[in-house]
Amino acid sequence: MPSIFTRIINGEIPAHTIAETDDYLAFLDVFPTAVGHTLVIPKQEVDYLFALDDELYTGLMQFAKTIAPAIEKAVPCKRIGVAVVGLEVPHAHVHLIPLNSMADMNFSNKLKLSQEELAATAEKIRSFL
Template structure:
């Protein structure tokens, strides 16, 4: 049975994509802890972080760093944070978000009622920062999953 993340990657469920390559994608979460919060998710269904092979973990870390740098630029944050928990969806994912302090990096700070327009605008800021940093080849042409290939 496909995970909700596979359904997003496959376009069965809408997603706000900021990154796509052969191994993974990054898309905005619908419950951001901070504006610009995205999930870096492998295309293959790997249950959890500790199940992934070394090459995949390394690739996800590089993509998370690249996205994190874009978030820092887009939101003028002093740090980018990476959180790995994986309890809510049985499909490996890294939470990458602009960060100002450790106290705010808690899942109970997630905002579950953000308007779609605000989520779209935050994702577009990350997308633009990625393009500005020279990563346009990995930024899908549109925010939706239609251009993932």
């Protein structure tokens, strides 16, 4: 069965897309720890980040590196944090999280944002790409 991220890639589930290439996709987390919390994924469904081949892994990190400055410009923060947890969705992914304190990385604290708030945030981040 395809992961929820593969279903997003295939257009079966809507997402607030930030950027997309042939191989990677960045979109807002719908259960963010901070406004602007973005997920960056390879389009190839691989369960574990360290199971990615070297080219796909390096490309994922390079793609994330292009997204982070746009998030930082769009969302006031001290820096963009990077997290890889890998337990909640069986599809390799990187979290890019605007940080003002360590509490912003607490995955048990989830914000409840409306679709309108998510759409506005995505548009603002895209404007800086």
